[in-house]
Amino acid sequence: MKLLTSTLCLGLWLFAIPGFSQNNDPGRISGSFQTDVQYLFEDSVIGANAVDERVLSNSFLQLTYNRGNLSAGLRYEAYLNPLLGFDGRYEGQGIAYRFAEYQGDKLDITVGNFYDQFGNGIVFRSYQEWGLGIDNSVDGIRVQFRPKEGLTLKGIIGKQRKFWERTESILRGADVDMSVNDLFPALKESKTRLFLGGSIMSKYQQDDDLILQLPENVSAFGGRFRLIRGGLSVDGEAAYKINDPFQLNKFVYNPGNALYLNASYATKGFGLLFSAKRIDNFDFRSERQVSLQELSLSFLPPISKLHTYRLPTLYPYATQLNGEVGIQGTLLYTIPKSTVLGGKYGTKLQLNYSRIHGLDTTFVEPNFRYETSFIGDPGNLYFQDINLEINRRMTKDLRLIFTYIYLKYNKDIIEFNSVNAGYGIVNTHIQVLETQYKLSRRVSLRTELQHMYTKQDLGSWALALAEISISPNWYFTVFDEWNYANPNPELRVHYYNGQVAYAFESSRISFGYSRQRRGLLCVGGICREVPAANGFSLSISSSF
Amino acid sequence: MKLLRLFPFFLLLAGCDIIEAPYLDNPISALPADEQCVELAMQTEPFQQPIVRKVLVEEMTGHQCGNCPEIGEIIHSLKGGIFANKMVVMSIHAGALSNPKSTGDKYNTDFRTDPGRDLYNALNPFDVVPLGMVDRRDKIIGAGAYQSRIQQALDLAPEAGIRVFNCYNPDSLRLTTVIDVKYLVEGGENDQLAVYLIEDNIKDWQKDYRYADPDLQGYTHHDMLRAAINGTWGEPISTGPISPDSRFTKSYSFTLKAGWAPENCKVVAFLFDNDSKEVRQVEEAPVVN
Structure with a gap:
């Protein structure tokens, strides 16, 4: 901690030296603050435990000082004690992030902590995802060089954050990003735009295993492109990782690879998107002894639609890093206004389909190496989602959105990473009707009626939600989630939630009560398990 | 564009250590299989921190018991749901309703075992199924009490930690299991360690009175007791007094029977007081990792 503090003081002292900046600008401090507090009760019906502390809280304050080309900042974090479902190793408080940065015309230099990504990641x-308890910032040095327009070179070296410590491993990486049209003057005016990139990421961790021969230097390589012409856009990224046996891939020595392809075409009132991906043993972490989402280096974006309505989030898809093959297609169409089908204001339709299945692996060297085909095993379904959204403005003040979702969810794989968990594939039909109604110039009402039908797992659910917004300050939300067809009659319970929020300037204070079901909380396809909970919550956020 | 030529330099910064077979370092592979397993176990961290309490739920059942599936499903859903990773289940087929039929094509499989019979006779004097036991403290006949009884048992402070480490040879069907026990409190003079083999996901006939046709073919039987690895009542963990932080390591070898699916088998180990029979801690681990 002394090291962190002294580094920060040195940075700030540099800024204070007269003449270090380019003018008399005294600089500017900006920041953000957030605290999330839970007060929890025991609720034996849903399996929610009381906690000894009664009150749990996660908080941070981020401060950034900018002066000319220079900036420096820090983030204080406090987990007293960590909120329910967060890793207990966050417990404590202190400066978790600090940096100093110079940004020139051609050269940027960062020392200390930083977030970054190469290509699609x-x-x-x-990155940091506060709601999931993920922070894998790198503590080290980053240099970014732009020798000419259209070309950026980047290099990093450092160690990853591991709760309140740093990893044993050392990370080294480099990336090149090119805009071909900007690099070659002859192509500058071309309507076709081409972007290319390549990256390498390497980690070093000592082999201290007495049983296995483990690689101490593991590298991953990636290449990417993006082509744009008019409404057509095609992009892709392919990556390869050398053998990286570790706990989460069950110590297999296969090299890993990942392939993503996206294509989209959009014109007025019409859009078509297609994506495909294949992942084989591409879980890349900075250490071997890790669990859950800890110390990830790679970000493998999900290929299914990320539903935001609450009932579909009972069965979210989480990318299976050890292997999966998937496709997704989305059709967007706007029925023109002032037509029979489109109505006075037009109607937006969105049809989406995604399907993800597993690989068919056959071990050729027992426990250590397997073979698999490119297309995997289409019969080994992990997830399938067919959904249709109809979004129609009925009057000047009323909008209706109807959504139908049909999900197939392999609970064994997604939640237990096992073919023998005994749950099988859960089939669900979900209907959602959302209304948005403007009651007056300042007051609007939003409601949701949701229903999910399934005979499996926890049975069927229903949800009703009402949200009133009184601009610009007040927000009131209540909803009830009811597991009315749980196979166990004792668990056919209501999960009540209520929240009031007050927003002013760039701050927001919210207070609420919730009885929360156990499940997965996912952000961008990365999930963490949330235990059942019952209690009050308070959240205050502000930026300045 | 000359700068682009510098890019390979960055590639040199990152090394690649490609490992070819054999992947194992040599010394241990020279040992006999059972000793290899003990060595492997000794070189891994046995206890996840913090050590937490887990609960053993034993279910006395039978394939001709039409009231049993409802209870079995409740227990299974609790294990996969709110008590995931907190409870271990052992389903004991014993009593008259577990007898196999010698005629017809239903209920011909014999799921009974000698240790199952002994446990049934000792712990189920009323000869009733379904009967559930939570850490052998509570006997439960109805369906409604499982969740609260399990929660009550989980609320007790952990008394010991158990680690189960398995090595399995698919050619010889030979299993070696290494059990580590670490006491957090003072041990009892009658503490015993019992080690069992269970098998999950067995498909066979089961009677279920919730259906108009109660004879279900292909019913999934979970966590069924297959064998006692160190005897029905296990063996004493120590011959002397046991102080907090005492650690004991035991290893056993056992050959699986042909027809059992090793990928569905698990080793269950628990520590119990041989006077009261109450269970102090339990753990399980799959035979095949």
């Missing part, structure tokens, strides 16, 4: 993505 397949070989390297360092």
Whole structure:
């Protein structure tokens, strides 16, 4: 901690030296603050435990000082004690993030902590997701060089954050990003735009295993392109990782690879998107002894639609990093206004389909190496989602959105990473009707009626939600989630939620009560398990 | 564009250590299989921190018991749901309703075992199925009490930690299991360690009175007791007094029977007081990792 503090003081002292900046600008401090507090009760019906502390809280304050080309900042974090479902190793408080940065015309230099990603993040993505308890910032040095327009070179070296410590491993990486049209003057005016990139990420961790021969230097390589012409856009990224046996891939020595392809075409009132991906043993972490989402280096974006309505989030898809093959297609169409089908204001339709299945692996060297085909095993379904959204403005003040979702969810694989968990594939039919009604110039009402039908797992659910917004300050939300057809009659319970929020300037204070079911909380396809809970919550956030 | 030529330099910064077979370092592979397993176990961290309490739920059942599936499903859903990773289940087929039929094509499989019979006779004097036991403290006949009784048992402070480490040879069907026990409190002079083999996901006939046709073919039987690895009542963990932080390591070898699916088998180990029979801690681990 002394090291962190002294580094920060040195940075700030540099800024204070007269003449270090380019003018008399005294600089500017900006920041953000958030605290989330839970007060929890025991609720034996849903399996929610009381906690000894009664009150749990996660908080941070981020401060950034900018002066000319220079900036420096820090983030204080406090987990007293961590909120329910967060890793207990966050317990404590202190400066978790600090940096100093110079940004020139051609050269940027960062020392200390930083977040970054190469391309789409397949070989390297360092990021923070406060709601999931993920922070894998790198503590080290980053240099970014732009020798000419259209070309950016980047290099990093450092160690990843591991709760309140740093990893044993050392990370080294480099990335090149090119805009071909900007690099070659002859192509500058071309209507076709081409972007190319390549990256490498490497980690070093000592082999201290007495049983296995483990690689101490493991590298991943990636190449990417993006082509744009008019409404057509095609992009892709392919990555390869050398053998990286570790706990979560069950110590297999296969090299890993990942392939993503996206294509989209959009014109007025019409859009078509297609995506495909294949992942084989591409879980890339900075250490071997890890669990859950800890210390990830690679970010493998999900290929299914990320539903935001609450009932579909009972069965979210989480990318299976050890292997999967998937496709997704989305059709967007706007029925023109002032037509029979489109109505006075037009109607938006969105049809989406995604399907993800597993690989068919056959071990050729027992426990250590397997073979698999490119297309995997289409019969080994992990997830399938067919959904249709109809979004129609009925009057000047009323909008209706109807959504139908049909999900197939392999609970054994997604939640237990096992073919023998005994749950099988859960089939669900979900209907959602959302209304948005403007009651007056300042007051609007939003409601949701949701229903999910299934005979499996926890049975069917229903949900009703009402949200009133009184601009610009007040927000009131209540909803009830009812597991009315749980196979166990004692668990046919209501999960009540109520929240009031007050927003002013760039701050927001919210207070609520919730009885929360156990499940997965996912952000961007990355999930963490949330235990059942019953209690009050308070959240205060502000930026300045 | 000359700068682009510098890019390979960055590639040199990152090394690649490609490992070819054999992947094992040598010394242990020279040992006999059972000793290899013990060595492997000794070189891994046995206890996840913090050590938490887990609960053993034993279910006395039978394939001709039409009231049993409802209870079995409740227990299974609790294990996969709110008590995931907190409970271990052992389903004991014993009593008259577990007898196999010698005629017809239903209920011909014999799921009974000698240790199952002994446990049934000792712990189920009323000869009733379904009967559930939570850490052998509570006997439960109805369906409604499982969740609260399990929660009550989980609320007790952990008394010991158990680690189960398995090595399995698919050619010889030979299983070696290494059990580590670490006491957190003072041990009892009658503490015993019992080690069992169970098999999950067995498909066979089961009677279920919730259906108009109660004879279900292909019913999934979960966590069924197959064998006692160190005897029905296990063996004493120590011959002397046991102080907090005492650690004991035991290893056993056992050959699986042909027809059992090793990928569905698990080793269950628990520590119990041989006077009261109450269970102090339990753990399980799959035979095949």
